[in-house]
Amino acid sequence: MNTRSIRTDLALEAQEALEPVASSIHGICVSKIHHEESGADITKVEITTKNGAKAIGKPMGTYITIEAPALDLPDEDYHRNISLEISHQLKTLIPDFETEQSILVVGLGNRNITADSLGPTVTDHLYITRHLVKEYGKEACLSGCGRRMHILSSLAPGVMAQTGMETSEIIEGVVKKTKPDLMIVIDSLAARSIRRLNRTIQISNSGIQPGSGVGNHRNALNKESLGIPVIAIGVPIVVDAATIVKDAAGDNYSTMAELNNMYVTCKDVDTTVDRLSFTISEALNLTMAE
Numbered sequence: 001m002n003t004r005s006i007r008t009d010l011a012l013e014a015q016e017a018l019e020p021v022a023s024s025i026h027g028i029c030v031s032k033i034h035h036e037e038s039g040a041d042i043t044k045v046e047i048t049t050k051n052g053a054k055a056i057g058k059p060m061g062t063y064i065t066i067e068a069p070a071l072d073l074p075d076e077d078y079h080r081n082i083s084l085e086i087s088h089q090l091k092t093l094i095p096d097f098e099t100e101q102s103i104l105v106v107g108l109g110n111r112n113i114t115a116d117s118l119g120p121t122v123t124d125h126l127y128i129t130r131h132l133v134k135e136y137g138k139e140a141c142l143s144g145c146g147r148r149m150h151i152l153s154s155l156a157p158g159v160m161a162q163t164g165m166e167t168s169e170i171i172e173g174v175v176k177k178t179k180p181d182l183m184i185v186i187d188s189l190a191a192r193s194i195r196r197l198n199r200t201i202q203i204s205n206s207g208i209q210p211g212s213g214v215g216n217h218r219n220a221l222n223k224e225s226l227g228i229p230v231i232a233i234g235v236p237i238v239v240d241a242a243t244i245v246k247d248a249a250g251d252n253y254s255t256m257a258e259l260n261n262m263y264v265t266c267k268d269v270d271t272t273v274d275r276l277s278f279t280i281s282e283a284l285n286l287t288m289a290e
Contacts, residue, residue, distance in 0.1 A: 106119070235276055
C-alpha cells in the first residue's frame with residue numbers, strides 16, 4: 001500500500017509507509033525520543049524539500065507526533081504531563097515565542113458529531129483574554145507582576161452544512177478584521193492504525209487541509225492562504241474501515257470497495273473527546289501565560 005492509498009492525517013504514518021526507502025529520500029528527516037516522565041514517544045518528521053513533500057504526501061514543514069499509550073485513560077496526572085509536553089512542543093514551533101503576540105485559536109469540526117467535535121470543544125475550555133485586554137488592559141489578566149501573556153481569541157466556525165460558507169472564508173474574514181499574529185487550529189484527524197486512535201497528538205507548523213484524512217478536502221489553512229503562521233494540533237479520532245479490513249483479510253476481501261467511505265471510532269468517543277479537549281486546552285492555556 002503506498003502513501004496515496006493510506007487515508008491518514010499523520011505524517012508519521014505516511015513516513016512509515018515509505019520505509020525502508022524513506023531514509024534515502026532527500027528532504028525527509030526523522031528523529032525520535034522517549035520521555036520517561038510522561039511515558040510518551042515523540043517523533044519529529046521534518047519535510048524540507050518539495051521532493052520530500054511529494055514523496056510523503058504532506059506539505060513541507062515540521063510534524064511532531066506525541067504517542068501516549070495511556071492518553072485514552074482517565075488518569076489526571078498522566079494527562080497533566082501530556083499537557084506540559086504539548087505546551088513544550090508548541091513553544092518550539094511558535095515563531096518569536098518570547099515576544100507577546102495576538103493568537104487566534106480555531107476549533108474546526110461539527111459540534112453535533114461527536115467524533116468531529118474535538119476542535120469546538122477545546123475552544124470551550126480556553127482562557128480567552130482578547131476582550132479583557134481591549135477593555136481593561138493586560139494587567140487585568142495577569143495574576144503576577146512581570147509575567148508574559150499572549151492575547152488569546154477563539155473561533156468555532158462550524159462546517160459548510162451548517163453555515164453555507166467554506167470554513168476558510170469565515171476564518172479569512174476574522175483574520176482580516178482582528179489581525180492576529182498567529183493562528184492555532186485544532187481538528188479531529190484520521191489515522192491508519194487502530195493503536196493510535198485517541199492516543200496520539202500531532203502538532204505541525206505547515207497548516208492544515210480540513211477533512212483531508214477522510215477524503216473531504218476543503219481549502220487549505222496555511223501561511224500562504226492567510227498571511228500568518230498556522231500551527232495545527234490534531235488527534236486521530238477515526239480510522240478508515242477499509243484499512244482495518246485490509247490489514248486483517250488481505251487485498252482480496254470482496255467488500256473492500258463498499259468500505260471506502262466508512263470510518264470507525266471507539267464506542268466511548270464522547271467521554272474520550274471531552275477528556276482530550278481538556279488536555280489540549282490546558283496545554284494551550286499553559287502556553288499562553290507564564
